[in-house]
Amino acid sequence: MIEVKDLQFSYNKNEFIKEINFKVEKGMIFGFLGPSGAGKSTLQKILTGLITNYKGHAIVNGVECKHHTNIFYENIGVDFEFPTLYEKLTARENLKFFASLYTHQTRSIDQLLESVGLQNDADKKVSDYSKGMKSRLNFIKALINDPDILFLDEPTSGLDPTNSRMMKDLILLEKTRVK
Ligand SMILES: Nc1ncnc2c1ncn2[C@@H]1O[C@H](COP(=O)(O)OP(=O)(O)OP(=O)(O)O)[C@@H](O)[C@H]1O
Ligand SMILES: [Mg+2]
Known part of the structure; x- marks a missing residue:
């Protein structure tokens, strides 16, 4: 690949x-x-x-x-070194916006939020998120288009041991979803 x-x-x-x-x-x-x-x-x-x-x-x-060309971005997901989220929007609004950029079916926003334990904070503005919450949201943002290739730049950087373990487990789970 x-x-x-x-x-x-x-x-x-x-x-x-x-x-x-x-x-x-x-x-x-x-x-x-x-x-x-x-x-x-x-x-x-x-x-x-x-x-x-x-x-x-x-x-x-x-x-x-x-x-x-633009099609290149339909099948890759990118989690940058620093979170790239709209701070004035809620987590759900961010995910809805990024999902709208793709031409094909995107993944369920609710399921993604739940997978990283953000289901109860979905309607909170990102500016009110903690660092670890932003990292988890940034990660699922990279998964929204169900990409064939996922690029992650230090996905556990700055996370506490519990969130770091969760991130590693999620990465392993993505591996099992390979089509
Ligand atoms: N936009 C830029 N313009 C000029 N030099 C840059 C730019 N971005 C990075 N560099 C330089 O390129 C080199 C590699 O940087 P890069 O960010 O790729 O390192 P890294 O391995 O990701 O480091 P870190 O572990 O700190 O994230 C560094 O010397 C850096 O100063
Ligand atoms: Mg770097």
């Missing part, structure tokens, strides 16, 4: 993504480990089509990322 060949990238002259090669097959959970500043988030930006001036190949779902 993902193939990276001889990938190179730099924001300036200091190339920090150098000749990276790897493949990720369907149903795999694949993680990048590296110190702060190593380029993990940058690599995710390349694989999700946000950075296009790379050298080499980054192929996702059969598409060279730099040549993606």
Whole structure:
């Protein structure tokens, strides 16, 4: 589902993504480990089509990322490093809005909220959410379009042990849903 060949990238002259090669097959959970500043988030930006001036190949779902069209986003889900939610909207309004961006059937908002224990806070504004609640909402936002590939950037960062365990269990559960 993902193939990276001889990938190179730099924001300036200091190339920090150098000749990276790897493949990720369907149903795999694949993680990048590296110190702060190593380029993990940058690599995710390349694989999700946000950075296009790379050298080499980054192929996702059969598409060279730099040549993606809008259809590319129908089948991927992205949980960014920092929550990307509308603070003045409620959790439910956020999910409804993001679901409306897709052309195909999206997942049940109520079921997703329940899966991360946010069913009783669904109608609360995101500005009134705690950090862990925002992380959980950001995660289910990435699942709303029932994506074939899920990109997660440090999904357990800043979570307490209970929420961190819940997030890992949810990731494993998504693996079992592979079509
Ligand atoms: N928009 C940008 N413009 C210029 N340099 C950038 C930009 N974003 C990141 N960098 C630089 O690129 C390098 C890799 O950053 P990146 O965010 O990919 O690291 P990371 O591995 O995700 O780190 P962390 O674990 O801290 O999240 C760093 O040296 C960073 O300063
Ligand atoms: Mg990062």
